[in-house]
Amino acid sequence: MTALLRIEDLTLGIKDEDGVTPILRGISLDVAAGQVQGLAGESGSGKTITGMTVMGMEPAGSVTSGHIWLEDTDLLALRGKELNQVRGQRVGMVFQDPSASLHPQLTVGSQLTDHVRYHLKLKRAAATDLACDWLERVGIPGGRAVLRRYPHEFSGGQRQRIAIAMALACSPGVLIADEPTTALDVTVQAGVLALLRELVDTLHLAVLFVTHDLGVMSAIADNVAVMHDGEIVEAGPREQVFTNPAHAYTRSLLASLPGAKGGLLSRADLETLGGGW
Amino acid sequence: MAETRRSLPSRIWRAIPPGIRAPLGVVSAVIALVWVVLCLIGPQITPHDPLAQNLPLYQPPGVDTLLGTDELGRDVFSRILAGAQVTVGLALLLVVMSMVVGSVLGVVAGFFGRWVDEAIMRFTDLVMAFPTVILAMVTAAALGASLFNAVLAALIVSWPPYARVVRSMVLSLRHQEYVASGRLLGFSPLKSIGVDILPNVAGPTLVMASADIGTAALLLSGLSFLGLGAKPPSPEWGAMVSSAVRHFDKWWMGVFPGLAILTVVICFNFLGDALRDYFDPKGATR
Amino acid sequence: MPQPSVSPASGDNSDPALPSAGRQGRRSHAALLRYLGKRLVISVFLLFGITLVTFILTNLVPGDPVAAAVGQRAAEDPAVVAAFRAKYGLDLPLPQQYANYLARLVQFDLGTSWQTHNPVAKDLSTAIPATMEIAFAAIVCAAIIGVVFGAWSAYKRGKITDQVLRMVSLVGISVPTFWMAIVCFYVFYYRLGIAPGSGRLTPGVSAPPHVTGMYTVDALLAGDLRAFVDAAAHLSLPTLVLTLYTIGLLTRFSRTSFLEVLDSVYVRAAKAKGLPGRTVFFKYVLRAAAIPILTVVGLAFGSLLSGTVLVESIFSWPGLGSYAYQSASNLDLLAVMGVGLFVGVVYLSINLAIDIAYGFIDPRVRVG
Numbered sequence A: 001m002t003a004l005l006r007i008e009d010l011t012l013g014i015k016d017e018d019g020v021t022p023i024l025r026g027i028s029l030d031v032a033a034g035q036v037q038g039l040a041g042e043s044g045s046g047k048t049i050t051g052m053t054v055m056g057m058e059p060a061g062s063v064t065s066g067h068i069w070l071e072d073t074d075l076l077a078l079r080g081k082e083l084n085q086v087r088g089q090r091v092g093m094v095f096q097d098p099s100a101s102l103h104p105q106l107t108v109g110s111q112l113t114d115h116v117r118y119h120l121k122l123k124r125a126a127a128t129d130l131a132c133d134w135l136e137r138v139g140i141p142g143g144r145a146v147l148r149r150y151p152h153e154f155s156g157g158q159r160q161r162i163a164i165a166m167a168l169a170c171s172p173g174v175l176i177a178d179e180p181t182t183a184l185d186v187t188v189q190a191g192v193l194a195l196l197r198e199l200v201d202t203l204h205l206a207v208l209f210v211t212h213d214l215g216v217m218s219a220i221a222d223n224v225a226v227m228h229d230g231e232i233v234e235a236g237p238r239e240q241v242f243t244n245p246a247h248a249y250t251r252s253l254l255a256s257l258p259g260a261k262g263g264l265l266s267r268a269d270l271e272t273l274g275g276g277w
Numbered sequence B: 001m002a003e004t005r006r007s008l009p010s011r012i013w014r015a016i017p018p019g020i021r022a023p024l025g026v027v028s029a030v031i032a033l034v035w036v037v038l039c040l041i042g043p044q045i046t047p048h049d050p051l052a053q054n055l056p057l058y059q060p061p062g063v064d065t066l067l068g069t070d071e072l073g074r075d076v077f078s079r080i081l082a083g084a085q086v087t088v089g090l091a092l093l094l095v096v097m098s099m100v101v102g103s104v105l106g107v108v109a110g111f112f113g114r115w116v117d118e119a120i121m122r123f124t125d126l127v128m129a130f131p132t133v134i135l136a137m138v139t140a141a142a143l144g145a146s147l148f149n150a151v152l153a154a155l156i157v158s159w160p161p162y163a164r165v166v167r168s169m170v171l172s173l174r175h176q177e178y179v180a181s182g183r184l185l186g187f188s189p190l191k192s193i194g195v196d197i198l199p200n201v202a203g204p205t206l207v208m209a210s211a212d213i214g215t216a217a218l219l220l221s222g223l224s225f226l227g228l229g230a231k232p233p234s235p236e237w238g239a240m241v242s243s244a245v246r247h248f249d250k251w252w253m254g255v256f257p258g259l260a261i262l263t264v265v266i267c268f269n270f271l272g273d274a275l276r277d278y279f280d281p282k283g284a285t286r
Numbered sequence C: 001m002p003q004p005s006v007s008p009a010s011g012d013n014s015d016p017a018l019p020s021a022g023r024q025g026r027r028s029h030a031a032l033l034r035y036l037g038k039r040l041v042i043s044v045f046l047l048f049g050i051t052l053v054t055f056i057l058t059n060l061v062p063g064d065p066v067a068a069a070v071g072q073r074a075a076e077d078p079a080v081v082a083a084f085r086a087k088y089g090l091d092l093p094l095p096q097q098y099a100n101y102l103a104r105l106v107q108f109d110l111g112t113s114w115q116t117h118n119p120v121a122k123d124l125s126t127a128i129p130a131t132m133e134i135a136f137a138a139i140v141c142a143a144i145i146g147v148v149f150g151a152w153s154a155y156k157r158g159k160i161t162d163q164v165l166r167m168v169s170l171v172g173i174s175v176p177t178f179w180m181a182i183v184c185f186y187v188f189y190y191r192l193g194i195a196p197g198s199g200r201l202t203p204g205v206s207a208p209p210h211v212t213g214m215y216t217v218d219a220l221l222a223g224d225l226r227a228f229v230d231a232a233a234h235l236s237l238p239t240l241v242l243t244l245y246t247i248g249l250l251t252r253f254s255r256t257s258f259l260e261v262l263d264s265v266y267v268r269a270a271k272a273k274g275l276p277g278r279t280v281f282f283k284y285v286l287r288a289a290a291i292p293i294l295t296v297v298g299l300a301f302g303s304l305l306s307g308t309v310l311v312e313s314i315f316s317w318p319g320l321g322s323y324a325y326q327s328a329s330n331l332d333l334l335a336v337m338g339v340g341l342f343v344g345v346v347y348l349s350i351n352l353a354i355d356i357a358y359g360f361i362d363p364r365v366r367v368g
Helices: A047-054 A080-086 A108-120 A124-137 A156-168 A186-203 A214-220 A238-243 A248-255 A267-274 B008-015 B023-044 B076-112 B114-129 B132-143 B147-158 B160-174 B177-184 B189-210 B213-225 B237-244 B251-279 C008-012 C029-059 C065-070 C078-087 C094-105 C120-155 C160-174 C177-191 C215-222 C225-262 C265-272 C277-315 C320-329 C333-361
Strands: A003-016 A019-032 A036-040 A062-070 A091-094 A174-178 A206-210 A223-228 A231-237
Touching: A003 A047, A003 A206, A019 A036, A019 A047, A019 A062, A019 A206, A019 A231, A036 A047, A036 A186, A036 A214, A047 A062, A047 A174, A047 A206, A091 A156, A091 C265, A108 A124, A108 A156, A108 C277, A124 A156, A156 A186, A156 C265, A186 A206, A186 A214, A214 A238, A223 A238, A223 A248, A231 A238, A231 A248, B023 B076, B023 B251, B076 B114, B076 B147, B076 B160, B076 B189, B076 B213, B076 B237, B076 B251, B114 B160, B114 C029, B114 C333, B132 B147, B132 B213, B132 C029, B132 C277, B132 C320, B132 C333, B147 B160, B147 B213, B160 B177, B160 B189, B177 B189, B189 B251, B213 B237, B213 B251, B213 C177, B237 B251, B237 C177, B251 C160, B251 C177, C029 C094, C029 C333, C065 C078, C094 C333, C120 C160, C120 C215, C120 C225, C120 C277, C120 C320, C120 C333, C160 C225, C177 C225, C177 C277, C215 C225, C225 C277, C265 C277, C277 C320, C277 C333, C320 C333
Parallel strands: A036 A206, A036 A223, A091 A174, A174 A206
Antiparallel strands: A003 A019, A003 A062, A223 A231
């Protein structure tokens, strides 16, 4: 299986008056189409910055090296307009807090169609049709009327579904999801995770799924990588990492999970954590 | 990493907010310090008597009279040095007074809430709705032109921002657990304010005050410029600019006192900004 | 000019009268009307407060308005003083005086100035347009330049452009307006001779027929090109001085607002959609930053009005500032109250207008 997104020995440091502070120290990851690559770790481990760097949105003052291959394009080498052609069109992104990621003063329709019209050169009517299709697909009923409404008129879960539709509207092959369920209630979480999984399977998406929540991770990821202090300390298929963690750090993360017995999880625990979607 | 070993001077240096460590910050800090020192010793080190009318009139800037002389034969340079005490000193006084008055009202409003809060905040709104300069002007005119009255007048328009900010800080503190638990332990309101609230409010308020010194100097010199502050012989900078208006061709009479005000205001504004950015990156006290 | 009340963040977040947007979702028409009604009532109370404060200040203080009005010599003659007091009702008890003032006020009678012997309303009607002319010109220039500078500075955060613009705006708010006015007058009029002297028109140029009271506008309406050019030239220096100060203020506040918006997740999300920078700025950033910036522009306009006091006195501009200054220093009670009331009305209407404008800009507080 060939990887759609391949991160190769990515390092990133932030430059200030004291020199360069290393944030990422040689990250390598492969994400294949139809697969969810989980990226776990505590806050500050560098997992979110990894996702942002794929989007070309690393923090100001960053110094990077390595490669981020999207098929045969090195995203790390792209600038300006070329980068904009990739963003939204070939890589989409979903953010943590859906109430913050939608512009409060713009209608949902406007935010769902502007990049579609720009990237796919669609007319307004065609873009609107596409937006309607997407809304239906992410489970928001109501058709065109919904497009005229503003973000604050929706619940948190609905907003995240809209954000997912926004990220996927131009049919990118890769999706970066940065803690997409963290800000949601547990019951709503399960629904959004189920939606994501379904989209991955039907659209054959390659997803980089960043989260600190191993419960969520076990529910959606095919492969899991665990980050600590800017490095990947452990990576592998979900079952392997969860049931038989090789690294002490992974074990301590798992031990801190509620319901973990003796530091390790059984398959039954995994199913429980998965939340029965 | 590189944090391991640093000399003591280097560690002290690094404890200073970055904005002030930057070249412009250092320059501002030095100039501000010079003005504050002059505020203390200025009148003692003037080359000429700032009030004596014993020099040739309208002398352009030269060797003996560095910044020239005015229409009464007084040395402009000496007057500026002596005037630091008036303008800078009173600006500092005004800021401290506004801070105290505003904070007391803000704490009382925020802590006691209900009608006390309502009454104080409506009064604050009232003062803020009043045009600042005009209110200060009316007060100064009504009280009679004197420096002290100018400070009083300026105080009347300067306290409301403190009251508002302090009140909103107290409101958010009041619901913090440790404040509530202090009350449950039987702290009197006064003790609760003193122990749990004031220490937390003090920092941001001081930062806000430091950014306000420049504004205070501008307001006071503006009142003096209008003839509502310092009385004629006093070497107040605003009053000096004012008397220069009638002697247009003698540019040095007005330019230098104005530059003195400008440097004071810029320095304190700059330092205030740097402090605020450092302690309060989100700008809550703005 | 000194204007501590122009700190927008201290303005609205602590105002309990503001509706908490968002939580309630779409607010009904009735709720908005009720809110505006409440604001209006509060405003009326504030205006009464302003008259009361001015009244108390000018009465309970050592200065003697009679002496100021009739002159020191005449004030020594008890008959003159008594006549003056009787004429203006000053012999009545203070609460009675205040009640009389309010009774006339509700009929829009502001009383008669002791200084000019004109009705205060008449004096104001010539002074206000003169000041508005400067204030409008200055706020428009300053808003355009300030917002552009603020956005530019925020986009170049930390870079050299940002630092230069921050420094310039800091200098802008630090310059004493009255000193700047003199320097400009000296340089452009006295030295270079490219600006006209003080006043609103060159002696010999006749004022255009009164329509708005703003000479530039009236001259254009009358088609009097010569008067227009002359009035515009006289307007330029005072406007320049007030603009310089206001640019500094607006640059600083709009920079802060833009920075906040640029850091927001929805702007990052817009960038992540691959929209070109132009679209992100005009559609996403500007729209969000417009709300706080609008507030500051409104407040800055209010501060311009009282800031004109210092500038008008230098350019002999017969506006509100000059009038306020003359009446304040002569303790001309009714005139001062008239000015205070007018500026208070402007300040409160600006706040109200901003609130209503929010409704149009922000769907969370939209009508209906």
